[in-house]
Amino acid sequence: MAASIALVDDDRNILTSLSLVLQAEGFTTRLYADGEAALKALLDNPPDLVVSDIKMPRMDGLELLRRLREKSPVPMIFLTSKDDELDEALGLAMGADDYIAKPFSQRLVIARIRAILRRTELTQRPADGSAPEPQAEPIVRGRLAMDPARHRVTWDGHDVTLTVTEFMILESLAQRPGVVKSRSQLMDAAYQEDVYVDDRTIDSHIKRLRRKFRESDPEFDAIETLYGAGYRFAEG
Structure with missing residues (x-):
């Protein structure tokens, strides 16, 4: 089953372009224009990973992360502006898994998503039907x-x-x-x-x-x- 990626950003162009690229890579996507619109949906039906902007109207990314972390361990990657070092630090301290500064390459976003999903064992089974890689020993x-x-x-x-x-x-x-x-x-x-x-x-x-x-x-x-x-x- 394809991993589900939730994209949260008030920039419609970013939502659309990222969604198309991720779908081409075999992921399914869910799009939300701000944190308030995303929160209930993400709690009711958690995705495999969330990619969220920090600066958004109604509910920003930091508040979305805080509310999600009260009930869900879903991995999250933040999209930030280059001058948002304080927000990056706050987000990571609150439990975000990574951040990517805008402007960013779509290849970088995909690489970060795959790395996190690989660790959390949420990537798809290989297309050739082979067995998943054995788990690392303690x-x-x-x-x-x-x-x-x-x-x-x-x-x-x-x-x-x-x-x-x-x-x-x-x-x-x-x-x-x-x-x-x-x-x-x-x-x-x-x-x-x-x-x-x-x-x-x-x-x-x-x-x-x-x-x-x-x-x-x-x-x-x-x-x-x-x-x-x-x-x-x-x-x-």
Whole structure:
């Protein structure tokens, strides 16, 4: 069954163009002109993923995300203006999975959608009828435990709620403790497509990862920065 993508934007041109491109890629789409129009429909019949503008009349994207997160874990990607850094930070802190700055390439949007759906196991079965890829094995590194099949992370037995992108970055680091991963390598792990993501995006995800773990353990220091090289998950 084709994955369902809800598009929420007050710009009719963006809704129409994105919808056509996504349908050509095999997705089904649902279109909404603002957050208020989308909210009830998305709660009554959740899509597989939401792509939403932030700046909209009646109900903006941040309020839509807040209301959705009260009842639904549906993944969300924000569309933002290049000068909306505060909104981007707020959206990611509230649980958005990613953001894309306008103007954007349609190829980039598709790549981000596929990366998130791949992680949440909502992509279509291969067209040739072959079996889905086997699920990744759980990862245990000291006090950290990750279950990719259930998208669950614990630290000292306490649940840590991560977005899809945060989970993929942490998984890449935890797979090989002590090994330094460059920002480019973490970009590849998080997006799994040949797309450009700037360094600031990866650094922001790392900051949020640390903050979330420190809510459970103020002494958390397992994600280390190697200045000029990248990041690593501490051994031992």
